[in-house]
Amino acid sequence: MPDLVGASDGIGTQxxxxxxxxxxxxxxxxxxxxxxxxxxxxxxSQLLETREDLISTTVSKSYVDNIxxxxxxxxxxxxxxxxxxxxxQAAISxxxxxxxxxxxxxxxxxxxEGVDVLSLLKQSELNxxxxxxxxxxxxxxxxxxxVSLSGSVMRDEDGEIQGMxxxxxxxxxxxxxxxxxxxxxxxxxxxxxELEQFAWVASHDLQxxxxxxxxYTQLLSKRYKGKLDADADEFIAFAVxxxxxxxxxxxxxxxxxxxxxxxxxxxxxxxxxxxxxxxxNLQGLVEESGAVVTHDRLPTxxxxxxxxxxxxxxxxxxxxxxxGDEQLTVHVGAEQRNGHWEFCVRDNGIGIDPExxxxxxxxxxxxxxKGDRPGTGIGLSICKKIVELHGGRIWVKSQPxxxxxxxxxxxxxxxxxxxx
Amino acid sequence: xxxNSNGSLVEILLVExxxxxxxxxxxxxxxxxxxxxxxxxxxxVEAMAxxxxxxxxxxxxxxxxxxxxxxxxxxDGRAVLAEIKADPDLKRIPVVILTSSKAEEDILNSYDxxxxxxxTKPGDLEQFIDVVKSVEGFWxxxxxxxxx
Numbered sequence: 001m002p003d004l005v006g007a008s009d010g011i012g013t014q015x016x017x018x019x020x021x022x023x024x025x026x027x028x029x030x031x032x033x034x035x036x037x038x039x040x041x042x043x044x045s046q047l048l049e050t051r052e053d054l055i056s057t058t059v060s061k062s063y064v065d066n067i068x069x070x071x072x073x074x075x076x077x078x079x080x081x082x083x084x085x086x087x088x089q090a091a092i093s094x095x096x097x098x099x100x101x102x103x104x105x106x107x108x109x110x111x112x113e114g115v116d117v118l119s120l121l122k123q124s125e126l127n128x129x130x131x132x133x134x135x136x137x138x139x140x141x142x143x144x145x146x147v148s149l150s151g152s153v154m155r156d157e158d159g160e161i162q163g164m165x166x167x168x169x170x171x172x173x174x175x176x177x178x179x180x181x182x183x184x185x186x187x188x189x190x191x192x193x194e195l196e197q198f199a200w201v202a203s204h205d206l207q208x209x210x211x212x213x214x215x216y217t218q219l220l221s222k223r224y225k226g227k228l229d230a231d232a233d234e235f236i237a238f239a240v241x242x243x244x245x246x247x248x249x250x251x252x253x254x255x256x257x258x259x260x261x262x263x264x265x266x267x268x269x270x271x272x273x274x275x276x277x278x279x280x281n282l283q284g285l286v287e288e289s290g291a292v293v294t295h296d297r298l299p300t301x302x303x304x305x306x307x308x309x310x311x312x313x314x315x316x317x318x319x320x321x322x323x324g325d326e327q328l329t330v331h332v333g334a335e336q337r338n339g340h341w342e343f344c345v346r347d348n349g350i351g352i353d354p355e356x357x358x359x360x361x362x363x364x365x366x367x368x369x370k371g372d373r374p375g376t377g378i379g380l381s382i383c384k385k386i387v388e389l390h391g392g393r394i395w396v397k398s399q400p401x402x403x404x405x406x407x408x409x410x411x412x413x414x415x416x417x418x419x420x
Numbered sequence: 421x422x423x424n425s426n427g428s429l430v431e432i433l434l435v436e437x438x439x440x441x442x443x444x445x446x447x448x449x450x451x452x453x454x455x456x457x458x459x460x461x462x463x464x465v466e467a468m469a470x471x472x473x474x475x476x477x478x479x480x481x482x483x484x485x486x487x488x489x490x491x492x493x494x495x496d497g498r499a500v501l502a503e504i505k506a507d508p509d510l511k512r513i514p515v516v517i518l519t520s521s522k523a524e525e526d527i528l529n530s531y532d533x534x535x536x537x538x539x540t541k542p543g544d545l546e547q548f549i550d551v552v553k554s555v556e557g558f559w560x561x562x563x564x565x566x567x568x
Contacts, residue, residue, distance in 0.1 A: 207520055211543045212440040218545035219447065247543045254522075306524070 074147075074170075077154075078107045079163040094170060096140035107166070112136045112144060128153045130166075137168060146175045196257050203254035210250060214243035252378035256363065259307060259385045266390070268413045269305045271298035271312075271343075275332060278312040282320070289320045295332040299341050301410040307386045308410075312345075314379040315406050319347035324401065340392065340409045348403040357396050383408070430456045430560050433483035435467040435500065436518075437492050441541070445487070448552035454560055459483070464495025468503060471510055483513060485559045488535075490519040490526055498529060505534040512566050516555055 068075055074091035078084055087102045095102065095110060112135055123130065130151040136144045147168040154162040217239040225233055275298055279286065286293060293316065301308075312332070319330045326348065333344045352360060363381040387394040387408045398404035432449075436442050442460050449458060459480065461467035467488070470477045486504070490497035497519065504510045514536040519526065522540050530538050539555070542548045559565070 207543070208438070211520065211541065212438075214543055215444055215545045215548060216440070219444075222545065244544070251543075258523075 071167075072169075074168045076102075076107060076166045076168070077163060078166065080161055082107050085163060091168075094139065094145060094168075095137065101140075110137050112138060128155075134171070146171050199253060199257035203250045203257060206250050207247075207254070210243065210247055214240070214247050217243055253363075256378055256382050256385065259310070259382055259389070264304045264306070266302045266304060266411075268300050269303045269308055270300045271308065271334065272300075274298075274305065274309050274312055277309060278316060281313055282316055285317060285320050289323060289328055291320050291323065291328040291330055293330045293332070296334055298332065298334050298343075299336070300413045301341055301390075302413055303390050303410060304386075307389065311383050311386045311408070314383050315345040318379055318406075319345060319349055319404070322351075322404070323347070323349045336412070337409075340411055342407060342409050344405055344407050346403065346405040351400045351402045351404050352396060352398040353400050354398065357398065360396065361394065430454055430485075430556075431481045431483045432456055432458050432485055432487060433461060433467070433470060434458055434487045435461045435464070435492065435497065436487070436489045437462045438489075441489070444545075444548060445552060448549040449556070451549055452553045452556045454556045456556070456560075457481070463493045464497065464500040466494075467492075467500050468495065471504065471507075471513075484565065485555070486513055486515045487518045487555070488515050490517060490521055490530070498526075498533065501530065501533045501535055514559055514563075514565070516559070518551075518555075 068088040071088055071090055074094045075086075075088040076084055076091055077086040084102050084105050084107050087099060092099055092102065130149065133149045134146065135149055136146045138144055148171045149166060149168050151164050151166040153164050156162050217236060221233075221236045221240050225236070275295055279293060285291075316330055316332070320328065328347065328349060330345065330347045333346070334341050336342075361380050361384040363378055383406075384394050387410070390410050392409035392411070394406065394408040396404055396406050434442060434445055436445070446458060449456060459470065461470050467486075469475055470480045471483070471486075473480050488497050488500060492500070497517070501515055501517070504513065504515060511534070515534075517530045517535045517538045518541060519539075520541045527538050539551055542551060
């Protein structure tokens with residue numbers, strides 16, 4: 001080799017140049033291959049991405065389509081002119097039109113007269129949503145279907161309004177239930193007021209003739225007792241007794257029915273003042289029984305002052321009436337609980353068997369014999385009615401010989417809280 | 421028997437449509453000590469005619485006190501009360517409302533119309549007699565009425 005090299009220098013240089021050129025070519029080729037493979041990888045990954053995008057777009061389109069299709073609510077997409085762009089299957093079923101009959105139609109045509117979808121759209125532009133407007137749509141065959149319409153504005157990336165998506169829920173059933181409920185409520189109110197009217201008229205109008213019977217049998221007894229025979233005396237005595245009892249019952253009934261016809265609007269009422277007045281009214285009874293009546297600081301509530309006075313009086317008088325042998329103590333307490341006042345009138349009297357805890361509030365229900373503890377058995381029914389008219393609840397916790405605690409709830413003083 | 425402070429017969433006008441109540445009032449007054457004359461008007465129109473001495477009542481005495489029922493035929497007691505208290509010649513005559521109504525509304529309206537007192541007819545005979553006696557005792561023995 002050295003000979004060869006040494007023998008021909010010119011040839012050697014040529015070979016060198018050639019080899020160098022070849023080297024450069026190979027190098028260039030390698031570079032090209034390297035670069036093009038990178039490019040093709042990039043291209044491929046781009047291609048793949050595009051394919052994935054395409055797949056995902058297709059998938060999400062069918063996904064959205066599926067959602068729209070399976071929605072029970074009718075869905076309608078309208079443009080800014082109020083023209084329908086898209087509807088779902090539920091809309092087609094509800095309205096009874098074919099899809100092609102709906103697309104391109106003015107949405108306003110489908111709603112009952114007076115409902116302007118465009119103006120709804122305009123309204124919603126302010127806050128982008130319409131929430132549950134009750135209206136109705138007219139189907140192809142002319143039926144009116146009550147719907148609850150909600151909608152939301154669609155905007156493009158620049159915030160320009162593209163249209164609105166409206167969702168209408170068929171509320172025929174809800175409406176019907178609501179109507180039935182309203183009718184029943186009205187009916188109930190009517191029959192209630194009729195019953196109250198009846199009780200009032202009966203007790204009021206019966207009073208007059210009864211007063212005559214009672215007064216004149218008493219007059220008979222007064223003038224003629226011992227002047228007729230023994231039978232006559234006995235007969236008259238029964239007539240007087242019957243009339244007297246009936247008068248008491250009718251008076252009680254009248255009192256109860258008066259509570260029902262709520263005369264006054266509720267106002268802020270200081271229970272402390274009511275308590276004081278009640279004790280003045282019951283002074284004789286309290287002194288006679290030797291009862292010790294105490295109380296917490298009582299709140300101001302919303303109510304009818306006359307009725308609340310009656311409530312306090314009945315409960316305290318009741319405690320005194322059903323006292324036991326030991327020194328009677330009655331305590332009136334109140335505490336705020338669950339958004340209302342809970343009052344308690346607690347005594348250490350004879351108590352009530354829990355078995356009768358409900359029955360004592362029913363009109364004319366008495367647990368004691370007539371001679372035993374006097375009364376008509378209406379006091380607690382009146383209490384119940386008063387408390388219920390005030391939106392509260394009354395109940396008793398008691399055991400025989402362990403006293404009784406009557407609880408009732410009354411509304412908070414709204415006037416006060418609104419001023420605060 | 422005693423009479424009022426003038427020593428004369430006391431005049432009472434009872435405005436009442438129920439004969440049972442009229443008789444009962446008469447019976448109750450028999451038990452009272454006052455020498456009285458009880459005149460009866462059975463409705464509001466008759467009561468006003470009596471008080472104004474109109475028609476057959478031209479010679480009617482001026483009552484010292486009026487016992488007035490509220491629920492009356494023709495013109496009811498509320499209207500009669502209002503007319504009496506609006507009439508300068510009659511308004512000084514004490515008007516005792518004697519009614520079976522216990523309604524708060526009737527009580528308030530009566531006093532608003534210047535009734536002199538309001539009494540609910542008791543259902544019990546003895547109480548009724550007491551009421552009539554008390555009315556007599558109060559208006560003719562305790563109270564000083566204008567001389568006229």
